[in-house]
Amino acid sequence: MATYTSSEKQGLGSAFFDALGTFYRRRWLLGYFIHRQVTRAYRRSYLGLAWAVLGPLVWVFFLALIFSHVIGIKDRAVEGDPTLNFGLYLYCGLLPFLTFSEALNKGLNSIRSNSGLVQKVVFPTEILPFTNAIASMVDKVFGFGALLVMLLLFGRTLHPTLLYMPVIVVLQMIFILGLTYIMAVLGTFLPDVGEVMRPVIRGMFFVTPILWPPDRLPDSLSWIEDYNPLAYLVNAYRDLILDGTMPGALSTLYFTLFSVALFIVGFALFVRLKPRFADHL
């Protein structure tokens, strides 16, 4: 028999680890939620989950085709690599950016859009942002698969550095989780943040080297790249997938520290404020 005292004031530390433990204790719930989230969009269609790969495949195909063969932006100044395709280059930047923007948008609404669960059952709310973050990562893994197909199709070599991708993905996940938890708290207590985030996300698209190669950046503006965690991810994706090189060790360390700190702050904030969610919906 379990006993709980609902107004018991738990220390933040133990509440933090207790909430982390929830992910293990309620792993099946988490699994079903993620599965539900990933497959929901494709439920009604006849091809089902195949669209998760087909959609990005069609998209990256057109990007590659239009930019290289129609507009003619074939290469950037990389020696000895005439096949470099701007479409693929762009797509490599888009993958981490889309994960970022989805995390922000879905994170903001993760509590609000599940008000039924928050208000009607004793529900471990920390599951909700986690589900959103993971589901959008899983979605991008399908996109990554589509990218690999395109690389082969355009006759490019698959670099052995691809094997390091999981490491980057794990780091990215920590970053995204931290961001999602902060957004979940903000979106619940301050609905106006949603309006604020829209221009922020749009701005991030342009200040991150997605459309433009980072080496075009004048020295006076290099801080745009240096202090932008998203720029690190975009560059790391391109290094590993397209160039076959390793991302810088120091910048990787900085990014790792930043992501872990972001996660701890975000999750702690969430754990501290989650008992009040039900009152604010």
Added chain:
Amino acid sequence: MTPAISLKGIGKKYRITSSKSLRLREILSFGKKQHSQDFWALQDIDLEIEQGSTLGILGRNGAGKSTMLQIISGVLQPTTGTVEVNGRLIAIFGLGSGFNPEFTGRENAMMNGLILGIDRHEMLERFEKIEAFADIGDFMDHPVKTYSSGMKSRLGFAVAVNVEPNILVIDEALSAGDASFKKKALQRMYDLRDSGTTVLFVSHSMGMVNRFCTEAVLLNRGHMIARGTPDEVLGEYRSVLEKSQSKKDAKNAERDQQLDYAIAHEDEDDMPDPPKGKGKRGQRRPTGEAEVLDVKLLDEDQQPADRVPSGSTLTVRVRARYAQAVDGSAFGAVLRDRSETLLFATSTDMEEPPLGARAEGEVVTVDFAFGAPFRPGHYGVEATVSGDAGRLLGRTGEPATFEVVAEERPAGDVIQPPTRVEVYDHEELGPAT
């Protein structure tokens, strides 16, 4: 025994502001200006609920009933006080509300169980029971968007009551669903109650509270103003309703009262009949001229039994003593099922022989033997001694109970008479043309 639920000094405060911009101004003034009012949805609630009791929570709209249930189930945090809950608590606030329309009933039932905090293995084990209880057939494997609202609540209720909670919290959950499902749901609730589950129950149906609950509390404007037996608390509740009536236009008062009564008893038609002789309202009091000493149940071998196979002959042995001399009297036995539906009544007047005049102090034993082709379940027998002109001389305090055992049949039969089936091929019937 530790109480199932213990509330100490519970209060819940909300801050109410008429508009968002006023609230913003208040925040920006750093506490100098106040545009909001404090509103206490609940205040000073002290309540201990014993294990195995069934508590009805009464009150008008906005009295704080749902807030109280939400605090007990841990969804809302109280502003003041502490809540202690012992055991697995399952709360039902609006059935099937967590269902996702794109997914099948089966998937949603699993999700629902996991959301309620039930282990996946346990859910897999209970799936058959849940499916049988929901009784929605092939729809189990269709997306929930194709369900009627009744089917949704059947499935939701099936999940919640088939996971064997220690404490069940129900907020107006039985209002959907057709009569037969309501009966089934109620039957299940009686089963849970009798197996020791603590049930907390909000309903506007006074009859339901009266029949089902062992205790009741009355909330009014966030305060608990009465606690006691359902009878007492219902009386208080009526007077609260009347008080609010009397403030209104006198001309409309009577009609309002009728409406109130109709609303409060709205769903009773679908509920099992209230117990006739034994009902807490309109109960006939025995005169005490006779005393039922005991009621025994005997099986076909004349052995005392509390479990009998369906279709066997059951003997009800009633022993009573006359406290005064009477000219004429009759023994009666009344059989009811769990939901207090009258199944069968018999007496020495209806059958033979009449008992005639009896002297003071005389003890008489009567055996009623009859076939019991009932469906499996629990039944109660009550014995009465009546005099002339239907005067009630004496009656059993608590009905004697027994269980009928048989294979459950899916049709939901009330009785299962011994049935013989013979099949004739068409040719054998001979010159029927």
